[in-house]
Amino acid sequence: MFQKNTTLGEFIIDKQKHFKYTTGELSRLINSIRLAAKVVNHEVNKAGLVDILGNASDINIQGERQQKLDVYANNIFMQTMTNRQIVCGVASEEEDDFVSIHSKNGGDNNKYVVLIDPLDGSSNIDVNVSVGTIFSIYHRVTPVGTPVQLEDFLQKGTKQVAAGYIIYGTSTMLVYTTGHGVNGFTLSPAIGTFYLSHPDMKFPETGSIYSINEGYYSHFPQGVKDYLKYCQEDTEDRPYSARYIGSLVSDFHRNMIKGGIYIYPTSSKAPKGKLRLLYECNPIAFLTEQANGLATDGYKRILEIEPTELHQRVPFFCGSKSMVDKVHSYMNQYPDDENY
Numbered sequence: 001m002f003q004k005n006t007t008l009g010e011f012i013i014d015k016q017k018h019f020k021y022t023t024g025e026l027s028r029l030i031n032s033i034r035l036a037a038k039v040v041n042h043e044v045n046k047a048g049l050v051d052i053l054g055n056a057s058d059i060n061i062q063g064e065r066q067q068k069l070d071v072y073a074n075n076i077f078m079q080t081m082t083n084r085q086i087v088c089g090v091a092s093e094e095e096d097d098f099v100s101i102h103s104k105n106g107g108d109n110n111k112y113v114v115l116i117d118p119l120d121g122s123s124n125i126d127v128n129v130s131v132g133t134i135f136s137i138y139h140r141v142t143p144v145g146t147p148v149q150l151e152d153f154l155q156k157g158t159k160q161v162a163a164g165y166i167i168y169g170t171s172t173m174l175v176y177t178t179g180h181g182v183n184g185f186t187l188s189p190a191i192g193t194f195y196l197s198h199p200d201m202k203f204p205e206t207g208s209i210y211s212i213n214e215g216y217y218s219h220f221p222q223g224v225k226d227y228l229k230y231c232q233e234d235t236e237d238r239p240y241s242a243r244y245i246g247s248l249v250s251d252f253h254r255n256m257i258k259g260g261i262y263i264y265p266t267s268s269k270a271p272k273g274k275l276r277l278l279y280e281c282n283p284i285a286f287l288t289e290q291a292n293g294l295a296t297d298g299y300k301r302i303l304e305i306e307p308t309e310l311h312q313r314v315p316f317f318c319g320s321k322s323m324v325d326k327v328h329s330y331m332n333q334y335p336d337d338e339n340y
């Protein structure tokens, strides 16, 4: 069992033992994400003092107006991946297409691709509410030494090698998995080092928190409406508490610690759901399952969904096992709602 004062660097090196033919490439990659996270954290912390709040000029591929911090965080992670030549390609929420890391000294020779949501919870940036970064790592499927292709990114979530998030909140944490459980590290602001603070994180089997934007209630599928009615009934252990921060990372983090469910279903405003399969739902689903929770699209396992587009959206239900099972029992009463 790891000591609480174990640093992330020590933990990464020690965990290499899980990979038979390790070259250290994955460790270097996670270390680079750690570095980029610290740079972004520094900027987030002084937001309001520097010109980093508010809208940037562009509308991104999602049709959303980019925030300055979206652009800043995206640049930091892209530069870190490019300068360190540790991946052969990166796909980002803020980039129209995937970015190949060709290199005079061999980006194509790298075996990993990264998919990233550089700044999650953009609507909360200007109001000093916690935001995050989400990342997902795959082993490429095209031959090493050749330019990266779209198929290297369009892989099922079950193929992820590692996934995690950084939460820029009351404290800054990096939480990740390589398929051997979920561990959380807190940044010591004084020393600038991440220390193991939340070893072996697990979702409680059940909980009493539900997270959903009820503002869209009238547009939700009937199964979701029925489940919300169930959550709000007056019984011994209900009504549950409604908690919705509006940053997926923050709502997920709280629910993983306290027990709860996060739902972003389809709605007439978002007929396919809002969240992006590749760099929001797959990494969070991998963490959820590694922490004994469930992550689905309301009907089937998120990690089994075959991706078809870089920026595709899916409905997202994730959290404590018995709560996701319960919402499924309602969704299954309306099988037609599955064919969105």
Ligand SMILES: O=P(O)(O)OC[C@H]1O[C@](O)(COP(=O)(O)O)[C@@H](O)[C@@H]1O
Residues within 6 Å of the ligand: 093, 117, 119, 120, 121, 122, 123, 213, 246, 247, 248, 249, 274
């Ligand atoms: O404002 P809404 O529609 O409830 O959406 C909030 C959801 O959208 C997101 O902000 C989408 O992520 P981005 O901020 O990375 O675009 C999630 O973090 C959050 O859970």
Ligand SMILES: [Mg+2]
Residues within 6 Å of the ligand: 117, 119, 120, 121, 248, 280
């Ligand atoms: Mg996001």
Ligand SMILES: [Mg+2]
Residues within 6 Å of the ligand: 070, 093, 117, 118, 119, 120, 121, 122
């Ligand atoms: Mg984002």
